[in-house]
Amino acid sequence: MKGKLIELESFQIIDSLVDLSKYSSEEAEVVRRIIHATGDVEYAELVRFSHNAIDLVKDAIKKRWSVVCDVEMVKAGITERLAAEFGLELKSFINDKRVLELARKKGLTRAETSIEFANGLYDGIIFVIGNAPTALLKVIDLYKQNQLKNSVVIAFPVGFVKAAFSKEQLLKTNIPYITNVGQKGGSAVAAAAFRAVAKLL
Amino acid sequence: MKGKLIELESFQIIDSLVDLSKYSSEEAEVVRRIIHATGDVEYAELVRFSHNAIDLVKDAIKKRWSVVCDVEMVKAGITERLAAEFGLELKSFINDKRVLELARKKGLTRAETSIEFANGLYDGIIFVIGNAPTALLKVIDLYKQNQLKNSVVIAFPVGFVKAAFSKEQLLKTNIPYITNVGQKGGSAVAAAAFRAVAKLL
Numbered sequence: 001m002k003g004k005l006i007e008l009e010s011f012q013i014i015d016s017l018v019d020l021s022k023y024s025s026e027e028a029e030v031v032r033r034i035i036h037a038t039g040d041v042e043y044a045e046l047v048r049f050s051h052n053a054i055d056l057v058k059d060a061i062k063k064r065w066s067v068v069c070d071v072e073m074v075k076a077g078i079t080e081r082l083a084a085e086f087g088l089e090l091k092s093f094i095n096d097k098r099v100l101e102l103a104r105k106k107g108l109t110r111a112e113t114s115i116e117f118a119n120g121l122y123d124g125i126i127f128v129i130g131n132a133p134t135a136l137l138k139v140i141d142l143y144k145q146n147q148l149k150n151s152v153v154i155a156f157p158v159g160f161v162k163a164a165f166s167k168e169q170l171l172k173t174n175i176p177y178i179t180n181v182g183q184k185g186g187s188a189v190a191a192a193a194f195r196a197v198a199k200l201l
Numbered sequence: 202m203k204g205k206l207i208e209l210e211s212f213q214i215i216d217s218l219v220d221l222s223k224y225s226s227e228e229a230e231v232v233r234r235i236i237h238a239t240g241d242v243e244y245a246e247l248v249r250f251s252h253n254a255i256d257l258v259k260d261a262i263k264k265r266w267s268v269v270c271d272v273e274m275v276k277a278g279i280t281e282r283l284a285a286e287f288g289l290e291l292k293s294f295i296n297d298k299r300v301l302e303l304a305r306k307k308g309l310t311r312a313e314t315s316i317e318f319a320n321g322l323y324d325g326i327i328f329v330i331g332n333a334p335t336a337l338l339k340v341i342d343l344y345k346q347n348q349l350k351n352s353v354v355i356a357f358p359v360g361f362v363k364a365a366f367s368k369e370q371l372l373k374t375n376i377p378y379i380t381n382v383g384q385k386g387g388s389a390v391a392a393a394a395f396r397a398v399a400k401l402l
Contacts (some may be wrong), residue, residue: 003310006335013361025317035291039359039385058204073389077279080388081296109204134207158240160214161207184240188274 010036011169018044021100029069030196046169046180047193053152056176057126057197058126060152063088065124067194070094070111070135070157074128077191080141093117112138119149129155132192133162140169152176154187219245220308227255230398231379238369238393246382248394249372254353257377258327258398261353262287266325268395271295271312271336271358275329278392283399289326294318313339320350329392334363341370353377355394 003011011032018041020028027049035041067083069092083090093099093114104114112131117124119142129135141146142156153175157163160183167179178193212233219242221229228250235244268284268294270276284291285398294300294315304314312333319326320343337356343349354376358364361384368380380396 002308003312003333006310006360011362017361036360037362038239038387039364039383072280073274073277075394076274077388079273085237094210107203111209113202132204134203135300139354159207159237160218161210163240182240186239186389187386191274 002041007036008051014041015052017041019099020044023047023049024054026200030054033192033196033199034189037188038051038186040184041073043180043189046182046184048177048181050175050177053176053178054197054200055196057154057178058201060124060126061198061201062087063153064088065126065129065150065152066091066092066118066122067126068092068115068118068122068165069190070114070127070129071131071187073187074130074190075111076164077126077130077187080196081194086198086201091118102140109134112136115139116142119147119151123149125149126157126177126194127151127153128190128194129153130185130187131157132156133166136170137162137177138185139168140173143175144174148175154190156189158185159183159198160188203276208237215242217347218242221245224250225255227301227401228400229350231255231394234393234397235390236384236401239336239348239387243385244381244390249378249380249382249383251376251378253338254377254379255398255401258353258355258379259402261325261327262289263318264325266327266353267292267319267323267352268327268329269293269316269319269323270391271315271328271330272332272388274388275331275395278331278388279329279395283396287402288400290315292319296328304339312336312377314315316340317343320348320352324350327350327394327395328352328354328356329359330354330392331386331388332358334358334360334367337367338363340376341367341374344374344376349376354380355391355398356380357394359386360384
């Protein structure tokens, strides 16, 4: 209860600090929760939504598409508790032995290998990427090869090598996305974005 | 292997973007890993270490003090794999039923209640706080009441309500700390800071 009041006060302060008027009210809620999770008001300028992305992610949640996270920390941030509310299964294959072996064999990152692996398992995937640019580049690569299953992508890979590039490439596709421009991002951001959309349901 | 090379390249880019010369070389490594985890170069100006903090956290790890995280996401970010390397147990009591009941009874947040609960269980605690200002304020409160067990604190609570304040208060104590100034922070930052120190061992 006290925690809930602090959250509300926090959202009011965020609204006094940034201008979210360029976003729809539902988009603004996603951006607000990202700022809440990072303390970083710059996200008000950085977050990007493809057309109708929030409705498409909501639909994917309602259809109980598989939620595939690039790292365990994204899963932990979404929380099993929230996932259970919507009957969702949170998956991450980054530590799966089959993925480790495939990655070693092919000389690829575990992250990109785990994405390809998940795409082979499911049809209907909510990718939530909070760490590895190579994971997002693999999603885009599968899309370009017409091999990507029905998917929506919440993508906030972070860092100075290919993170900004991978997100720029995503903006050029027709994959439904929630993402950001630039090198910022991370698992807390990706998890916050997913949770924000779920809470709109 | 490919992931490792990307990490190295990323660190080189970070060093070209920010000046870490005001930090010791070990402190700089912690800041570098925080920037790596967030993509946010501003941390080069924000991170603070108490005197000799890194050696004290290293000692605490070597003594296998209990690692108490305010939220599950910090645990996931540290990873059980890294913890196992050092024989550490990662704990979080935020979802513990006894804590939920105590918090409800006292009208306190689960976060602050979980800290008090952990302080009652252990002597020798590495607190890793990535979310709740109330958790850090509870650590400080216990310290002021001479009730805090032997502890070191890695504290990056985030947000616009009391996060900056709680960290300012921490700077005024004699608790060994790694923290930052301002509203920024989060579980990815706290986990990155802990991992960075462990990797110095």
